[in-house]
Amino acid sequence: MSLSNIFAIAGSALTAQSARLNAVASNLANADSITGADGQPYRAKQVVFKATAVEGGGVGVRVTGVVDSAAPLRMMYEPSNPAANEQGYVAMPNVNVVDEMVNMISASRSYQNNVEVMNTAKSLMQKTLAIGQ
Amino acid sequence: MTDRIDALLQVKRTALNARVYRQELLASNIANADTPNYKARDIDFKDALEGALAGRTEGSLNLARTSARHLGSESSQAFGGAAKYRTEFQPNVDGNTVNMDVERAAFADNAIQMEAMLTFIRGDLSTLQMAMASQ
Numbered sequence: 001m002s003l004s005n006i007f008a009i010a011g012s013a014l015t016a017q018s019a020r021l022n023a024v025a026s027n028l029a030n031a032d033s034i035t036g037a038d039g040q041p042y043r044a045k046q047v048v049f050k051a052t053a054v055e056g057g058g059v060g061v062r063v064t065g066v067v068d069s070a071a072p073l074r075m076m077y078e079p080s081n082p083a084a085n086e087q088g089y090v091a092m093p094n095v096n097v098v099d100e101m102v103n104m105i106s107a108s109r110s111y112q113n114n115v116e117v118m119n120t121a122k123s124l125m126q127k128t129l130a131i132g133q
Numbered sequence: 134m135t136d137r138i139d140a141l142l143q144v145k146r147t148a149l150n151a152r153v154y155r156q157e158l159l160a161s162n163i164a165n166a167d168t169p170n171y172k173a174r175d176i177d178f179k180d181a182l183e184g185a186l187a188g189r190t191e192g193s194l195n196l197a198r199t200s201a202r203h204l205g206s207e208s209s210q211a212f213g214g215a216a217k218y219r220t221e222f223q224p225n226v227d228g229n230t231v232n233m234d235v236e237r238a239a240f241a242d243n244a245i246q247m248e249a250m251l252t253f254i255r256g257d258l259s260t261l262q263m264a265m266a267s268q
Contacts, residue, residue, distance in 0.1 A: 002153060003153055003156070003157075005157050005160075006156060006157055006160040009157070009160045009161050009164045010160055010163075010164055012164060013163070013164035013165070016167075017167075020167075049165075049167055049168040049169065050168065051165050051168045051170075051171045052202065053201075053202055053203060054161075055201050057157060058157045058158075058160065058161045059161035059164070059165060059171075060161070060164055060165075061164050061165055061167075061168055106167070107167075110166055110167055113163050113166070113233065113237065114163060114164060116237075117160050117163050117164075117240065120240065120241075120244045121156070121160070124156070124244060124247055124248065124251075127248060127251050128251060130255075131251060131254055131255055131258065132255070132258050
């Protein structure tokens with residue numbers, strides 16, 4: 001139980017939120033990638049958060065994994081595309097750009113909140129250290 | 134003499150410890166604002182302080198922890214027994230009960246209260262120093 005635990009707690013949240021922002025960046029960058037490394041259309045990635053104990057007390061966050069979105073692929077009618085199937089449809093990544101933008105804003109707000117928590121903890125710690133001076 | 138100084142600072146020190154514990158809980162809540170099924174927690178400061186001053190250790194059952202990642206027993210913390218779950222009137226679909234506005238307001242309020250406590254402790258110490266100084 002001490003102020004320094006707050007650094008560990010907020011730090012774990014910063015790591016988790018930046019992993020989420022990373023996933024959003026990958027998804028937005030690959031919103032139109034018809035073929036990935038495996039020859040299949042890119043699938044949107046999502047990070048999974050889990051509450052985890054921090055050494056010394058408190059509850060931090062941990063990214064337990066990155067999962068592919070289960071949403072169906074976007075089928076686009078484009079007969080002239082060489083990747084089109086017999087019906088003339090091309091399978092496009094299942095990235096929902098609106099979802100990703102919302103995710104991005106949410107992640108950056110959460111990141112800011114945790115930075116603020118860290119700043120407050122820092123200034124409180126400095127004031128505690130100044131006791132008796 | 135030193136026991137007098139101890140006695141003088143005891144209440145403020147305990148209060149400061151309770152404030153630090155609350156700050157930690159609130160930081161955990163803010164950190165887990167996006168974690169599914171996380172339940173926000175807080176302490177009733179008055180209860181926690183009264184309990185700690187009366188030497189009450191609620192449910193003194195300590196768990197054996199074989200890994201640093203195990204959640205510690207609440208009662209291994211001095212104020213752990215006072216930590217309660219927040220009642221949320223508008224829960225999230227994912228089971229998370231962190232209300233960021235409430236948490237941020239509580240965090241700021243608690244930080245100010247901590248600063249006040251630190252100022253009081255500094256005041257006590259400077260009074261003591263003044264009393265001890267040869268004029």
